[in-house]
Amino acid sequence: EVQLVESGGGLVQPGGSLRLSCAASGFTFSSYLMSWVRQAPGKGLEWVANIKQDGSEKDFVDSVKGRFTISRDNGKNSVYLQMNSLRAEDTAVYYCARVSVVVVPAAQQPYYYYYYMDVWGRGTTVTVSS
Amino acid sequence: DIQMTQSPSSLSASVGDRVTITCRASQSINIYLNWYQQKPGKAPKVLIYAASSLQSGVPSRFSGSGSGTEFTLAISSLQPEDFATYFCQQSYSTPWTFGQGTKVEIK
Numbered sequence: 001e002v003q004l005v006e007s008g009g010g011l012v013q014p015g016g017s018l019r020l021s022c023a024a025s026g027f028t029f030s031s032y033l034m035s036w037v038r039q040a041p042g043k044g045l046e047w048v049a050n051i052k053q054d055g056s057e058k059d060f061v062d063s064v065k066g067r068f069t070i071s072r073d074n075g076k077n078s079v080y081l082q083m084n085s086l087r088a089e090d091t092a093v094y095y096c097a098r099v100s101v102v103v104v105p106a107a108q109q110p111y112y113y114y115y116y117m118d119v120w121g122r123g124t125t126v127t128v129s130s
Numbered sequence: 131d132i133q134m135t136q137s138p139s140s141l142s143a144s145v146g147d148r149v150t151i152t153c154r155a156s157q158s159i160n161i162y163l164n165w166y167q168q169k170p171g172k173a174p175k176v177l178i179y180a181a182s183s184l185q186s187g188v189p190s191r192f193s194g195s196g197s198g199t200e201f202t203l204a205i206s207s208l209q210p211e212d213f214a215t216y217f218c219q220q221s222y223s224t225p226w227t228f229g230q231g232t233k234v235e236i237k
Contacts, residue, residue, distance in 0.1 A: 035226075037174075045166075045174065045217055047226040061225045062131075095173055102180055115221040116164040116179035123173060 002026035002119050004096045009124030012086055020081040020124055022096030027119075030054075030074040033099040035117055036081050038092035038126075046092075050099070051079060063089075086128045093123040132156050132220050136229035142237040149205040151232045153218035158198045162222035165194055165203045168231075169214045177216075178203065208234070 008020040022034070036048040049070040050059045058070050067086075072079040079096060097117035104112045133156035143149050153163065161181035166174040176185045178194035181201055191206040205212055213236055218229040 044231045045168075045219070045228040047219075047224075047228070050224065050226075059224045100179075102183070112160070114162060114180040115226075116176055116185075117166075117174075117219075118176050118179075118185065120173035120175070 002098075004098065004119055004121035006094065006096050006121040006124040009094065009126045011127045011129065013130050014087060014128055016086050016128070017082070017084045018086065018126060020083065020094055020096075020126070022079045022081075022121055024077045024079070024098070027098070029077040033101070033115070034072060034079045035097045035099050036070065036079075037095045037097055037117070037120075038090075039095070039123075040089070040092045043092075048094070049081065083126070086126075088128050091126060091128050093125050095123045096121045131225055132159060132223060132227055134218055134220055134227050134229040136216075136218055136232050138232060139230065140233040140235060142235050143208050144237045145208055145210060147208045147237075149208050149212075149234060151203045151216055151218075151234075153196075153201045153203070153229050155199045155201075155220055155222075159220045159222035161197050162220055163194075163196065163201045164219045164221060165192075166217045166219065167212075167214045168217065174217065205234075 003025045005023045035050050051070045069082045098119035100118040102114040106112050135154045137152050163181045165178040168174040177188050182194045193204045195202050215231045215233045217231050
């Protein structure tokens, strides 16, 4: 069964740190780009970060740049989100997601890459409060 | 950043109704548009990717259309299990962004 399981959430004081983990199973983890997406209480979805298959490229939403880092260990089929200098506005459920891609030949460039998040974990809750 | 705007924010409908949700992008995104369904307390689930491709296992009553800046998710005959919140999301450029969501409620 294809599965993602997040862990590491909890209550932390403003300015503190947490490290979230996401364990993957049931698919070839090293073949997939991975994402973290969060959802504040009662709010919509916010993409947080991506990491390429080999970890060579990473991308973040501006609000977490310089505070969060993303990494992966393909030998352990896991992706991580290190969150430092946490703020109240980081309070959310954090989801790990697998990113699949459809590659389509194009007339004016080599290919189009259509990315979408097709497998999600159940999420882990991060609460930043004093 | 590309802003995604959904309309309506919520709607009430009956079982068997046809429902459409619109998503507009602040700039052209080709067909880099995905639709997700989320039920309370659960993770999102992808329904449609690349604007109109149905994800495996998703009922055929769901369909997507559009390109450029305007997109539509349609549910041809609403079923009890379809009452949920729906989000669009662009993957044209990072930061990937979501619409604010459309809550589909029972009339």
